[in-house]
Amino acid sequence: MPQAGRVIAVARDGAHRFSKEVVEAITIVGSLGVEGDAHAGVTVKHRSRVKVDPTQPNLRQVHLIHAELFDEVAAQGHAVRPGDLGENITTAGIDLLSLPRGTVLAIGEEVRLEVTGLRNPCAQIDAFRPGLLKAVLDRxxxxxxxxxxxxxxxxxxxxxxxxxxxxxxxxxxxxxxxxERV
Structure with missing residues (x-):
């Protein structure tokens, strides 16, 4: 069943920091990612993955999070805003986690993003907000x-x-x- 939603916020950061700065607009560059973002590139840019094999293809060019997650973790006492978890695009109204691999997200008139997998949350989330890692994982x-x-x-x-x-x-x-996690 087709899904539709909207962009709530966009963010980028040229350095490898945990959170990204919310900006008015981002430019998505074909086959690379978000212009001016540390994770843009043809090959992997995530520091832990670069250590393993810097020639891996970059399956993490653009990170999207659903704003509904912010409400869910707020109920557990965690204040999270767009950009805080390092995403480039914060969405609403679309169940991102239920999409199959290979789904194309058509954003506006031009942008097309192909879904490659799930973000694998790491311990840095707890450094940002203690206890938040447990809140973004479930069984x-x-x-x-x-x-x-x-x-x-x-x-x-x-x-x-x-x-x-x-x-x-x-x-x-x-x-x-x-x-699956990428």
Missing amino acids: GPDGTLIRKAGIMSIVRAGGTVQAGDPIRAELPPPPFLPL
Whole structure:
């Protein structure tokens, strides 16, 4: 079933810091990511993954988080705002975590992002807000780990993204592949 939502906020940071600065608009560059962001590039930019193999393809060019997560963690006593968890695009109204791998997110008229997988939350989240790591992880009925800290994507078509832009999910052909950590 197609999903639609909207952009709540956009953020970027040219350095490898945990949080990103919310800005009026970001420019998405084809095959690279967010212009001026430390994670933009064809090869992996995440520091721990660079240490393992700097030639890996960058499956984490653009990070998206659903704003509904902020309400969920606020109920557990954690104040989180757009950009705080290092995402580039904060969304509302679209269930990002339920999308299959390969979904294309059409944002505005130009931008197309292909969903590659889930963000794997790490201990840095607890350094930002003690106890927040536990709040962004859960267990399914069968005991499987559920990661709720957003999704990662690669750029298929670039352009400008700003708050208020519509988002439409274009599902890949079946069979749908579940999101895994990237």
